[in-house]
Amino acid sequence: MWKPPERIKYKPIDDLWPSREDAAASRLFSPISVGSITLSQRTWVPAMVPWRSNEEGEVTADVLDWYRRFAVGRPGAIVIEATGIRDVPSGPLLRIGDDRYIEGLTKLVDTIRAASGGQTKVFIQLIDFLTIRKRPDRQKYLERFLDVTDRHAQALDMPGASTAEVRETIQGLNDDQLQTVLSAKEWEDLSFGYRQRVTDTQLDEIAQLPQRLPTLFADAARRAEQAGFDGVELHYAHAYTMASFLSASNVRDDGYGGSASARVRLPLEVYRAVRSATDRDFVVGCRFLTDEICAAGSGLDDALFFAEQFASAGMDFLSFSRGGKFDDAKQPKVGWAAYPYTGQSGYECMPSFISDDFGPFGRNVDPVALIRQRLRSESLQTPCIMAGGMHTFCQAESILERGQADIVGFARQALADPDWFEKVRGGFGDQVILCRYSNYCEGLDQKHKQVTCELWDRKELDADEQAEQVVMSHDGKRRLIAPLWKRAISNPSD
Numbered sequence: 001m002w003k004p005p006e007r008i009k010y011k012p013i014d015d016l017w018p019s020r021e022d023a024a025a026s027r028l029f030s031p032i033s034v035g036s037i038t039l040s041q042r043t044w045v046p047a048m049v050p051w052r053s054n055e056e057g058e059v060t061a062d063v064l065d066w067y068r069r070f071a072v073g074r075p076g077a078i079v080i081e082a083t084g085i086r087d088v089p090s091g092p093l094l095r096i097g098d099d100r101y102i103e104g105l106t107k108l109v110d111t112i113r114a115a116s117g118g119q120t121k122v123f124i125q126l127i128d129f130l131t132i133r134k135r136p137d138r139q140k141y142l143e144r145f146l147d148v149t150d151r152h153a154q155a156l157d158m159p160g161a162s163t164a165e166v167r168e169t170i171q172g173l174n175d176d177q178l179q180t181v182l183s184a185k186e187w188e189d190l191s192f193g194y195r196q197r198v199t200d201t202q203l204d205e206i207a208q209l210p211q212r213l214p215t216l217f218a219d220a221a222r223r224a225e226q227a228g229f230d231g232v233e234l235h236y237a238h239a240y241t242m243a244s245f246l247s248a249s250n251v252r253d254d255g256y257g258g259s260a261s262a263r264v265r266l267p268l269e270v271y272r273a274v275r276s277a278t279d280r281d282f283v284v285g286c287r288f289l290t291d292e293i294c295a296a297g298s299g300l301d302d303a304l305f306f307a308e309q310f311a312s313a314g315m316d317f318l319s320f321s322r323g324g325k326f327d328d329a330k331q332p333k334v335g336w337a338a339y340p341y342t343g344q345s346g347y348e349c350m351p352s353f354i355s356d357d358f359g360p361f362g363r364n365v366d367p368v369a370l371i372r373q374r375l376r377s378e379s380l381q382t383p384c385i386m387a388g389g390m391h392t393f394c395q396a397e398s399i400l401e402r403g404q405a406d407i408v409g410f411a412r413q414a415l416a417d418p419d420w421f422e423k424v425r426g427g428f429g430d431q432v433i434l435c436r437y438s439n440y441c442e443g444l445d446q447k448h449k450q451v452t453c454e455l456w457d458r459k460e461l462d463a464d465e466q467a468e469q470v471v472m473s474h475d476g477k478r479r480l481i482a483p484l485w486k487r488a489i490s491n492p493s494d
């Protein structure tokens with residue numbers, strides 16, 4: 001992953017933790033309305049893909065175990081990982097693209113409700129993504145995949161040569177020569193792997209996205225409602241289809257690209273379709289970027305406009321992230337696909353402990369605060385959720401106190417210690433296991449390996465393993481879920 005050149009190393013802040021009484025009186029542990037429902041506290045576990053599903057995209061026993069563990073910590077809300085709205089093979093990514101998924105998803109909701117004693121609300125993140133392929137082997141690409149045309153013959157000054165002759169010549173070129181003969185797109189396909197964009201409107205399936213996506217999202221949301229979720233989070237962030245429509249790099253000329261108003265049109269149409277397909281009490285919100293952190297991408301001005309549009313349209317919450325784009329992703333190895341969290345934009349999405357003068361904690365606070373302030377100045381009361389480097393009570397409480405956000409998201413901190421919420425609420429903050437922001441978990445995500453935290457495998461926990469049934473990852477080396485908090489075992493209702 002890209003790291004700031006300053007290379008300053010940070011440690012998590014080991015803070016003053018509140019007493020049980022102080023926690024009870026805090027903003028963080030006070031309820032808040034989100035649409036028609038109330039969260040028992042202003043804490044939120046943002047979506048995190050743990051690669052626990054199967055090739056069918058089903059809710060497996062491992063998926064249930066993963067979310068049960070988070071629910072034991074009783075955060076205000078859990079957002080289930082990015083879940084595919086199309087019923088197409090997507091590796092072990094959860095899917096909601098057909099009614100047959102409702103049964104498994106119902107079990108998932110029931111599991112979280114039971115494990116949290118009904119304290120945690122459950123949302124599911126709905127995602128659409130475009131085709132991306134692995135970086136091909138050079139030889140194979142030039143031999144089989146490259147569509148040799150007259151343009152190549154002209155570039156090589158080989159008029160009248162056969163396709164086979166042109167191909168053979170191309171195969172003999174070095175990289176510098178090849179780059180002058182291939183188009184920019186062909187060069188990208190070879191050196192990064194083929195990747196569709198929302199601007200590839202010469203392809204029917206891409207041209208038709210505005211006609212197809214509202215129904216696909218609406219059907220997925222209806223299934224989520226049937227499965228008993230409290231609501232859905234429309235994934236309008238990072239490197240995926242809806243974020244690409246919002247992006248300043250979207251220059252479609254069919255009314256869905258170009259100006260910011262045209263770029264927000266499809267996300268609004270998707271939202272309205274989802275609203276019409278579900279009950280008015282069903283919570284519908286979205287996650288989008290305060291900044292794409294890319295030269296050609298959208299910035300804070302766009303985000304201010306989009307937030308105002310989403311809130312005015314009636315969304316129940318706005319959750320914010322930043323960066324996480326393909327545009328600046330590192331070149332993958334042959335046989336691997338590009339990963340949108342390897343460049344600077346990826347760093348801004350999941351900052352690691354090696355950072356710059358600002359540091360990895362709260363890089364999205366100021367942009368979210370500005371957006372929230374703008375909404376409030378227009379009498380729009382939509383709750384705003386911020387995340388990024390949050391791990392202490394004081395950080396979170398001061399953000400709420402200053403009115404910079406309404407709800408605080410803890411992603412990697414909840415992964416490192418899912419009991420953070422119960423520990424802090426109960427006056428046991430000194431027992432919190434703090435995330436180191438090492439991004440070991442994110443490295444596993446990149447390889448589509450079962451995501452775990454490096455802190456779960458500490459040697460000093462080994463003695464306790466005798467008492468627990470420890471389930472290990474496929475490679476047999478790592479605990480699959482966080483160790484239990486011993487106090488939680490001895491007195492779970494405390």
Ligand SMILES: Cc1cc2nc3c(=O)[nH]c(=O)nc-3n(C[C@H](O)[C@H](O)[C@H](O)COP(=O)(O)O)c2cc1C
Nearest residue numbers: 046047048049081082350387388389410411412445
């Ligand atoms: C393993 C892993 C998987 C993630 N998957 C998703 C996802 O499915 N959808 C999403 O919007 N963000 C995803 N994220 C980003 C987090 O939701 C969050 O925005 C980011 O980690 C920054 O917050 P943090 O500093 O509290 O971890 C993922 C992060 C990690 C570490």
Ligand code: SF4
Nearest residue numbers: 435436438439441453
């Ligand atoms: S592996 Fe654990 S400690 Fe490292 S960033 Fe992920 S959650 Fe935090």
